[in-house]
Amino acid sequence: MRLTKLGHACVQLTEDDRTILIDPGSFSEAGDALAAADAVLITHEHFDHFDPDALRAAMAERPALEAWTSRAVAENLADLGGRVHQVGHGDAVTIAGFDVHVYGEDHELMHPDLPPVPNVGFLVDGEVFHPGDALTVPSEPVPTLCLPGNAPWMRALDLYEYTRAVRPGRAFAIHDGLLNDIGLQVMEHVLTSAATSSARSSCASPPAPPWTWPPSERLPRIPPAAGPQVGERAGAAEQGASLPTPRSIQAVFFDIGETLINEGEIYGRWADWLGVPRHTFLTKLGALLATGGDHMDLFEYFRPGFDLEDEQRRREEAGVPNGFGPDDLYPDARACLSGLRDQGLFVGIAGNQPVQAAEQMAELGLDADVVGISDVWGVSKPSHEFFERCAQLADVLPDRVLYVGDRIDNDVRPAVEFGMRAAFLRRGPWGNIQKDDEALGECLFVLDDLAALPSLVADHNADRTLGQAAP
Incomplete structure (x- = not known):
């Protein structure tokens, strides 16, 4: 019907x-x-x-x-x-x-x-x-x-x-x-x-x-006044400029790979498994990303007919770990999540990951309200349904959600299109290769790491509070 x-x-x-x-x-x-x-x-x-x-x-x-x-x-x-x-x-x-x-x-x-x-x-x-x-x-x-x-x-x-x-x-x-x-x-x-x-x-x-x-186009989105500077809030303009009042951030969601998890060793283990020198493997990954490819193209290049599930099964049988563990967590991740939670914000983690990543994330014991895994949800980025799920879990309107990620194509663009605010994190292969000035101009923040994010969000929300109190 x-x-x-x-x-x-x-x-x-x-x-x-x-x-x-x-x-x-x-x-x-x-x-x-x-x-x-x-x-x-x-x-x-x-x-x-x-x-x-x-x-x-x-x-x-x-x-x-x-x-x-x-x-x-x-x-x-x-x-x-x-x-x-x-x-x-x-x-x-x-x-x-x-x-x-x-x-x-x-x-x-x-x-x-x-x-x-x-x-x-x-x-x-x-x-x-x-x-x-x-x-x-x-x-x-x-x-x-x-x-x-x-x-x-x-x-x-x-x-x-x-x-x-x-x-x-x-x-x-x-x-x-x-x-x-x-x-x-x-x-x-x-x-x-x-x-x-x-x-x-x-x-x-x-x-x-x-x-x-x-339809999400009914949800108003507040555009930034100007492109952000590294480690600063977007939209900072000269006094007296006519700007929309910034909306306070009530929830922050984080991507997983290369946002919270350093995937360098993960790719290194794959290079070892495929018998390819690590520097060669990572160099080819960068070349593929620069020309519109992705990590699955990398595996296919070095092993034509590559079957991910079959290879993961064989690695498990050989005692080679799949996925990530505590040693792969970026050193700034834990403090960033806790710093945001200390402000009373809803903190979520949601990324494109296989089912087993849910257990791996749980073992990290991160300070988050919810962890969302695409293969558990049955919906993945860049689908707007993925970002809709985040807003629904946080119980706030989309324009009160900040999504933090390292990819312009999977994180920044779809989050902004759905009506969320976005923070672009310039680390990892995608974060350093993908370029789009227009997309970055839509970001609330552009970051080189996560260390400053709690204070940036606090300042943004303080400005919002002051704006409401102004006569």
Whole structure:
């Protein structure tokens, strides 16, 4: 089944060649979908869910089109006869080949002196539940919930409690047509908070959060005023310049390889394993990186047909360590993490690493709130989903997260594109070979090591506090 949101509370569900449309109201962009729908479901009579003129026009154009709805809407469309079907709580009907269970009776209370209008929710094929304007909890599992994100009749607390009561496998925000960009940002924060708190309470290493945020381009990103200097904050400009107020950093995430872990000895052991002089191996790595290649091209160059998993298995059998250990930790890493934690910041570690790296990181005993491993998460950089996961785990908006890494292509660009702040660390092969002045100009910090980062973040946040206190 394919779910498509068409604005506000309107949802299109398609499977094979069958399509139903739910709540094509006046805030939606459902014209084409209404013209192609096999059936229309209306939860209640309010204009943002039910556009009688548009529905009548579509049904006049297509005599086979039928609608299923609440009592009040059915009465409004009574002149259409048997093409409009009234349904109520407990009904189970087949609509355009979809099995639909009906839940709920009334709209949520909007005013103490006004009775609620009828409202019915639809659970389609046991997969997607659209509650309309009610916080109805079905008596059967809900894999996918269309979750009202904002309404005059609900509070953020209602959203938390409703989500916990339904316990969906995943949820998609609907009913957001009254929000401007700031309101959408607040709603996203509330949704993320609900998802993260639920995940934290259920397991130590949460699975993929069940939430899909609205597109990340809705999240405002504060651009730096000018390219940063080494070991200084970006955006430092002459007094009196017109600059956006910097946003405080609330969470810092670190890449792993060549950010926290020195991979020099790791590559050296691979060179020994492949029978290649170490300096030759590392020189070829630099040449490949400079021409757009990566480390896997390096292995293929010296051993055509190279199979990483097979070679790792053979190394393990031979007693050659795979991965990293305490001796590979950069000397500035531990103090940097602790320095940030001492400021009350959320500190995370998240990088593209194999599953076994999770245990190796745990053995290091670093001062971090969470460790994320790409092969455990099932998503890797430079995917925006990777950075979304970091923000969700930290329970903050993306522009309050600083991501620290040594690669422009995997760390800086995708973090900034998602709406985070970025710190570029110039060490290791990628950090010294990759060049992109435009990308570096987007960084909050450019660093040669991690030693100064806690003080830089503290100064940045102090400036933010002063800016808020200024008259």
